[in-house]
Amino acid sequence: MYIIFIGTGWFSYVFSLVNLDIYFSKNHWDRYTNFAELSLHILCAIGIYIGRFLRFNSWSLVTQPKHFLSILPGELIGKFPLVVIVLTIAIIAGLYALCKPLVAKSSLYRE
Template sequence: MKFELIRWTSHILRVLSRNLDWMTWNLFLAFVPLLLSIWLFRSRQKRSPIWWAGFLAFLAFLPNAPYLLTDIIHLIHDIRANYSVWMITLILIPQYLLVILAGFEAYVISLINLGYYLHRHERGKFILWTELALHGLSAVGIYLGRFLRFNSWDFITQPDAVFTSVLDELVGKWPVVVMAVTFVVIAGLYWLMKQVTLGIILRRRLKATQPQSNHTDSPTA
């Protein structure tokens, strides 16, 4: 029994570690725009040249967060790798869901922070249009990353190649369809997770502002 438990534990660890490197790297890239959004939109930074440089970096790295949605293709490959049904159901699928959810939540909170910034500067009416524009930007970025294998830093190191590729791809029917479907998926998931996230935030704030009631025993006569 003990030997069997050790064997199963070792097998589970091997399965989990198989995707650990690229999942960790992709999660790191997904959390870069989140950290930048906190610095840009929550810390009351002045719009200096450094701020604008950070904002451009935010735009360049933002598609990395929803990009994790496309990593589901790796799960398909793993399912075909002759793992048992239990290993796929209890280990692989939860691992992928956790990573994808964490990455997309980073995207949601990043845009919530941007919306907070716009609202604070009396630009609240532009929040929806800004979100839609960033969904579109992310859809293009995901296509460039998944199919053309560009990275976020390529926007800085070789902007001409990125710009030329975007123009070339936009004239084709297939890339436009892929980007349109990606936009719809991102927008739909974002709306759903934004409501959940804001609901959790609101509940926490209400709980924090509620006075703590002191329960004392009444003296008996």
């Protein structure tokens, strides 16, 4: 069951970024595609670290903004967070590079 949930979430992410790529292409912003994809990979990796290691959830910024914003900068600075975030970026970017062509050519995908 978890494999289905993880796969659905992952391919939703890939579909979203492929749609962003198409949107950029249609608006002649092709040169920004790689920057946008990498930026989103970085933000997702930071979000994964915040959720898995700092144990915050998506509502923490709304329900505990002072606590969240006071703890966050200090917790993201250090060797361990940096290593985890960089490894997560590498994993996300690598898997995305493998899945992007599959999604873009998929019969499920339409422009």
